Amino acid sequence: MRRPYLLLVAIATLISLGALLIAVSSLGQLYSAVAAVSPLLAQLTVLLVVVALMGALGVLAYYGWLFLRPRRKRVVTLPETPDKVAAVSLQAAQQQVSQIEDEIARQALAARSQALAQRLEEQTFQIVVFGLGSAGKTALVNALLGEMAAPVAATLGTTQVAQTYRIGVPGLANRDQEILITDTPGLLEAGEFGEERAQQAKALATSADLLLFVIDNDLHRVEYEPLAMLVGMGKRSLLVFNKSDRYLPEEREQILGRLRERTRGLMAAEDVVAIAARPSPAQLADGTMVQPDPTIADLIERMLTILRQEGSDLIASNLLLQSQRLSADARTLITVQRQQQAEKIVDRYQWIGAGVLAATPLPVVDMLATAAVNAQMVVELGRVYGVEVSIEEAKTLAVSLAKTMAALSLAKGAMKLLAVGLQVNLATAVASKLVQGASAAYLTRIAGKSFMVYFQANQDWGDRGIQAVVEQQYQLNRRDEFVKQFLRSAIEKLT
Ligand SMILES: Nc1nc2c(ncn2[C@@H]2O[C@H](COP(=O)(O)OP(=O)(O)OP(=O)(O)O)[C@@H](O)[C@H]2O)c(=O)[nH]1
Ligand SMILES: [Mg+2]
Structure with a gap:
């Protein structure tokens, strides 16, 4: 007690x-x-x-x-099953997507979120076949379709765009499970991950519930890296050693052993499987050529075991991953959007600041800093970042920023900078209404930019404090071209 x-x-x-x-x-x-x-x-x-x-x-x-009586701790109820967790996360992502103002970007992300919602609803299991060019991905997809569903004509050759097939596997998880199998364009040996096509394949691989990573020999470095990356991000994968018909049985076992050794720590030994998706044609005694059946029984068995044991969890955890990515993408867009809106506000206020100053009689240089920071601008910037700042709080923030600018003698620095830009000496500059106005505008800009950093970091000036932020913004805004351009607008607006 x-x-x-x-x-x-x-x-x-x-x-x-x-x-x-x-x-x-x-x-x-x-x-x-x-x-x-x-x-x-x-x-x-x-x-x-x-x-x-x-x-x-x-x-x-x-x-x-x-x-x-001792209060029982309030238990926060977390959604219990993985697919509920995924659903909650997807809802959060949808909420973020709806905040995007750019029509095209929002629709693109909304389409993604709809696709995820549909997968959550239908619980379809997505298998993506992935690997270097000519490893036999298309041959494998055809063989799988042939064995698991209606036979499909094998069209081999370079796959240009991803192709998805829908099949039903009877009797899985007490019901028929729908499976999507996607054939992807191959990664190029030389291009590694950089190519556009490879990017498409990589995006597909990322969206898979189960990845079939097809190789036709030992694991090359260009294969190992993407495999390790995908497994590392939690992608359930099988390493499929295709074209094993080209080797004698003992050679095949040797390669399989090497592959298992190489991928130890990355995946379980039974997740490395040897197949022959489309064995080389064989010549019969009478000289006729026949196409032997694919040898993919081991792979199908392994796939079905995974589907049975982990299927719904894999779908759920993958959907969770996908909706988190969607969230992250939406956040990036929102950040850009906020930046643009904030930029407009700063632009507007910098000339307001200059106008106010022009109306007052000759200010002392230090007053410039105070005049430049407008509390109303802080309120509006806050609103862009979803923070309600009262005018009182805004005033306090504005005063502390003005003090920092005064301590850094930014007003004098700005005047010097602009004087140089206008090719007049400092004394003339201080006396000139134009330079005063332009300096006020310039300092308003630095202040506004600093507040953008502050709001973006959830109202935090960061480890090095307000001074470091202001200094950095000053440094960023003193490039020659920028100052010239700024002066041009100043002359236009203030004279
Ligand atoms: N010997 C043998 N050859 C195979 C096997 N599987 C595929 N091939 C051959 O490998 C070549 C490439 O097969 P594809 O299925 O087109 O390879 P892919 O990975 O889809 O190639 P891209 O679409 O270009 O990335 C073809 O000539 C196939 O006949 C196999 O199990 N054994
Ligand atoms: Mg292909």
Whole structure:
């Protein structure tokens, strides 16, 4: 029990003991008074009073317990099953997508979120076949379709765009499971991950519930890296050693052993499987050529085991990953959008600042800094970043920024900078209304940019404080071309 409670209990005990003593003595008096009339009545009266007292005490004790009992910690209810977690995360992503103002960007992300919602709803399992060019991805997809569904004509050769096939696998997880198998364009040996086509393949690989990573020999470095990357980000993968018909049985086992060795720590040994998706044609004794059947039974068995054991979890965790990515993409767009809106506000206020200054009689250089930071601008910037800043808070923020700018002698620095830009000397510059106005505008800009950094970092000036932020913005805005351009607008607006 905590200390304040202990004290409370001690005081309560003392008071109750006192009250009990008083009650007993007055009860005694009451008894003798009534007993003078009738002893039976006296006994009854005392009994009644005692019962009433006990009842009152009981009620008191009950409320005391309600008040003093140890509070149970409030349990935050997390959605329990993986697909509920995915659903919640998808909802959050959708919420973010709806905040994007750019029509085209929003629609693109909305389409992605719709596709995810549909997968969540339908629970279709997506398998993506991935690997270097000519590893036999298309041959494998055809073989799988041939074995698992209706036969499909094998069209081999370079796959240009990804192709997705839909098949139903009967009797999985107490119902028919729909599976999507996607054939991807191959990664180029030389191009590694950089190519546009490879990017498309990589995006598809990322969206897979299960990845079939097809190779036709030992694992090359250009294959190992993407495989390690995809497995590293949690992608459930099988390493499929295709064209194993080109090797003698013992060679095949050797290669398989090497592959398992190479991928130890990355994936389980049974997730490395040898197949022949489209074995080389064989010549019969009479000279005719026949196309042997694919050898992919081991792979199908492994795939079905994974589907059965991990299928729904894989779908859920993949959807979770996808919606987190969607969120991240939406956030990036929102950041850009906010930046543009904030930029407009700063642009507007910098000339307001200059105008206000032009209306006041000759300011001292230090006053410039104070005049430049407009609290209303802070309020508006805050709003862009979803923060409601009161005008009072904004004033406090503005004052501390103005002080920092004064401490850094930014007003003087700005005037010098602009004087150089205008090719006049500092004395002329200080006296010139144009330079004063331009300096005010310039400092407003630095202030606004600093506040953008502050709001972007969730109202935090960062480890190195407000001064470092202001200094950095000053450095960023003093490039020659920028100053020239700025002066041009200043002359246009202020004269
Ligand atoms: N010997 C043998 N050859 C195979 C096997 N599987 C595929 N091939 C051959 O490998 C070549 C390439 O096969 P594809 O299926 O087109 O390869 P891919 O990975 O889809 O190639 P891209 O679409 O260009 O990336 C073809 O000539 C196939 O006949 C196999 O199991 N054994
Ligand atoms: Mg292909």
